[in-house]
Amino acid sequence: MRDSRYEFRYEKLEILEILENNITQNSKIETQNPKKGILLVNLGSPKSTKVEDVKEYLDEFLMDERVIDYRWFFRALLVRGIILKTRPKKSAAAYKTVWTEEGSPLVVITKQIQKKLQKLVDIPVEIGMRYAEPSIETGIRNLVEKGVEEIVLFPLYPQYAMSTTETVVEKAKEVQAKLFPNVKINYVKPFYNRDIYINCLAESIKEKLPENFDLLQFSYHGVPERHIYKTDPTKTCKIGDCCFKEDHPSHQYCYRHQCLKTTELVRQQLGLEDSQVKSTFQSRLGKDKWIEPYTDETLENLPKNGVKNLAIVCPAFVSDCLETLEEISVEGKEEFLHAGGEKFNYIPCLNDEDRWIEVVKQLCEEEFS
Numbered sequence: 001m002r003d004s005r006y007e008f009r010y011e012k013l014e015i016l017e018i019l020e021n022n023i024t025q026n027s028k029i030e031t032q033n034p035k036k037g038i039l040l041v042n043l044g045s046p047k048s049t050k051v052e053d054v055k056e057y058l059d060e061f062l063m064d065e066r067v068i069d070y071r072w073f074f075r076a077l078l079v080r081g082i083i084l085k086t087r088p089k090k091s092a093a094a095y096k097t098v099w100t101e102e103g104s105p106l107v108v109i110t111k112q113i114q115k116k117l118q119k120l121v122d123i124p125v126e127i128g129m130r131y132a133e134p135s136i137e138t139g140i141r142n143l144v145e146k147g148v149e150e151i152v153l154f155p156l157y158p159q160y161a162m163s164t165t166e167t168v169v170e171k172a173k174e175v176q177a178k179l180f181p182n183v184k185i186n187y188v189k190p191f192y193n194r195d196i197y198i199n200c201l202a203e204s205i206k207e208k209l210p211e212n213f214d215l216l217q218f219s220y221h222g223v224p225e226r227h228i229y230k231t232d233p234t235k236t237c238k239i240g241d242c243c244f245k246e247d248h249p250s251h252q253y254c255y256r257h258q259c260l261k262t263t264e265l266v267r268q269q270l271g272l273e274d275s276q277v278k279s280t281f282q283s284r285l286g287k288d289k290w291i292e293p294y295t296d297e298t299l300e301n302l303p304k305n306g307v308k309n310l311a312i313v314c315p316a317f318v319s320d321c322l323e324t325l326e327e328i329s330v331e332g333k334e335e336f337l338h339a340g341g342e343k344f345n346y347i348p349c350l351n352d353e354d355r356w357i358e359v360v361k362q363l364c365e366e367e368f369s
């Protein structure tokens with residue numbers, strides 16, 4: 001029996017007990033279940049098509065040691081002493097042909113992906129670019145300002161490359177260590193062979209394929225052969241048939257293998273013959289040997305080998321950008337038609353297609369602890 005004289009005290013004690021329990025429970029929830037967020041990371045574009053802005057962007061991009069992988073002095077000599085003397089003017093003119101009122105297609109489309117994903121998940125979604133703005137630092141900061149403690153960072157590249165996935169992850173780790181040591185970051189792994197991605201890409205291609213075509217060409221961004229040798233932990237890849245062998249530890253870091261694998265899986269999914277698809281590599285820069293076959297040379301040779309009606313898709317890019325809208329859809333088309341081709345059907349990237357946003361969501365969800 002409670003003594004009524006002490007009733008108030010008992011009540012107070014009970015309230016205190018309830019409060020104490022709640023505090024311990026809440027702190028358990030917080031430590032076990034930190035507030036989550038998603039950061040979508042893409043390559044980035046210059047802030048405008050002005051030659052000086054393109055120059056600033058190219059300087060940051062090409063001075064990245066995982067893109068032009070020479071020692072600093074030689075990299076600076078090549079980039080600042082040679083490339084930046086002429087390329088910014090040429091690239092600025094190319095950017096002008098694809099630029100939209102809202103900005104660069106790559107950044108605009110990445111924002112559209114963010115917006116659509118945000119509608120599907122109830123945690124904050126931000127974007128970050130490896131080069132230029134909004135940077136990876138800005139993206140992480142935007143999430144942290146919304147209370148986020150655990151981030152899933154999604155490098156928007158299906159295939160691993162030192163110059164894409166690896167530089168994004170390393171940059172994020174550097175920013176995290178310096179500015180956000182209490183934030184946990186998990187990374188979405190390359191998804192070039194994942195069923196959900198392959199099905200999505202195959203469906204998207206199927207909808208846009210013309211009824212009749214002689215060849216479906218898969219044009220991937222190229223990389224110098226040296227990058228592939230450098231990142232091969234087994235030191236066995238010869239950039240030959242080995243890249244196509246089933247299950248080899250070198251494949252985890254072989255960009256060539258991962259591109260060829262994407263093509264093969266999509267080919268199977270679409271029920272096409274081997275002879276109906278071809279993988280090529282575009283956008284080479286400088287005098288080094290890049291992985292072959294080259295897209296531009298292939299486009300020039302296809303018509304004389306009987307390919308007059310071509311469909312072409314660029315699965316190294318999840319969003320359309322300068323490399324697809326100008327280099328393939330305009331320059332590539334001209335090369336092909338000039339060499340005797342008759343029909344050139346460019347198949348757009350996944351961009352903000354609903355089925356792709358679902359894949360992005362699923363791949364992110366897998367990485368939350």
Ligand SMILES: C=CC1=C(C)c2cc3[nH]c(cc4nc(cc5[nH]c(cc1n2)c(C)c5CCC(=O)O)C(CCC(=O)O)=C4C)c(C)c3C=C
Pocket residue numbers: 043044045046058066067068087091104106157161163164221222223224283285316317320321322323
């Ligand atoms: C998809 C993966 C990409 C890889 C791999 C890649 C490697 C790589 N790129 C260059 C040099 C340039 N790339 C440029 C543009 C560009 N590259 C990618 C993607 C990959 N690059 C994208 C999505 C874009 C388009 C950006 C946009 O704003 O739309 C450019 C700039 C444009 C130009 O001047 O032509 C350069 C330069 C190297 C050297 C490299 C690997 C070593």
Ligand SMILES: [Fe+2]
Pocket residue numbers: 221283
């Ligand atoms: Fe590139």
Ligand SMILES: [Fe+2]
Pocket residue numbers: 237238239240242243244250251254256257
């Ligand atoms: Fe390989």
